Amino acid sequence: ADVSDTVGVGYSSVTTRAELEHRAVVACADSAELRDALRAVAEGRPSGVAVIDRSVSGRTAFLFSGQGAQRLGMGRELYTSFPVFAEAFDAAVVELDRYLERPLREVVWGEDAGLLERTVFTQAALFAFESALFRLWESWGVTPDVLVGHSIGELTAAYVAGVWSLEDAARLVAARGRLMDALPGGGAMVAVEAGEEEVAPYLGDGVSLAAVNAPGSVVLSGEEKAVLAVAERFADRRTRRLRVSHAFHSALMEPMLADFETVARELSYAEPQVSIASTVAADADLTDPAYWVGQVRATVRFADAVVELG
The missing domain is CATH 3.30.70.250 (Malonyl-CoA ACP transacylase, ACP-binding)
Structure with a gap:
């Protein structure tokens, strides 16, 4: 098969062919690898870069993870490969840098893992990366029916769902990380x-x-x-x-709640345009600043959110 125009072939296979039950997807680095993978699929042979399965019906959920998912260099290859990701990442970094003591990009793509582990940078980095990744999937036409976020990830979920503008979301994320980071260590x-x-x-x-x-x-x-x-x-x-700087979601967070509430109440809120499965309470009002203050201290009920997704 002629695979010189891989974008055209991929686009046509999705938009002009019948949506059959049996599907195959190949992820390759170059044309030679693509030819081998497609040949393996056609011949029914195993391939390390091909996934063959049946389509299933159901809702699509996106999960935004919390602290612990960060790593040095995350997003760098996506940034150089996909303009949509780069644009969204840049926009988030510009807003977050207004509140950080050093440029976030230098921290995320630097060499000091300990610096990235600091809560003030960890939470900002995850927000920038995850929101940019969402915009990339969105640009490909992959959109969720429901969102769920674990701890700081829930703020990212709320932002991409439209609860805040980027400016307000970045301000809240930065305040959350900064105020937590300033608490006494231990725990x-x-x-x-x-x-x-x-x-x-x-x-x-x-x-x-x-x-x-x-x-x-x-x-x-x-x-x-x-x-x-x-x-x-x-x-x-x-x-x-767990390797953490502070005891999150415990009583040791309480000294920062009043200052965080001050910031939360200065923002503008809107109803989410995508359903969000709350990890605090099923009937939660995500447009209420009190929700986000309480979320800092509350138990992350991720298991309940997963049940709600079902």
Whole structure:
């Protein structure tokens, strides 16, 4: 097959051919690899760059992840390859840099992993990357029926859904990261293979339930000694201490809430244009500044949001 015009071939296959149940997708770096992959698909042979499956009906959901997903250099190749991504990333960086002590691009694409791990830069970097990635998918015609975000990711979800302008979203994201970063260090977060009902008797006295990620997967957060003591009660299960600068979604966040609320109440809000599965409460009002203040402290009920998606 002549694959010299790969864009034309791909476009025509999607827009002028019947939408059959059986589908195949190949992701290749060059024409030679594309020829080999297409030949493998045609002959029914395995290929490391081809995916063959059946189409299924259902809704499409986009997930915006939270802290821990960041890495040095993220988005750099997308930036050089796709103008849509670059334009959206640049726009976000311009707004965020108004509130940061050093240029965000230098941090994300630099060589100091410790600097990127600082909450003030981590949250801004994830917002810029994830919002630009959304715009790229959107430009390809891939749009979600529903959005869900984990912690800082929920702010990105709200922005792309139209709750805030880019200017207001960047201001809120930057304030959230800056105020958290300025809190005293210490505290601990530990992921525990246990259900919420199992850890519930040990909450309080310095230990908060930071997240319920699955029916048997929770995250404890709060004062280091107290959190580690509770985690020790589940020593026969899998536990993992998270590498974080602060104990997020715990009582240790409370000293920054008043200042964060001041910023949140100065912004303009609009009804989301895409459905959002809240990780705080199913009937939440995302246009209420109080929601975003409470979200800093509240348990991230990701498992409930996933159930809602179903």
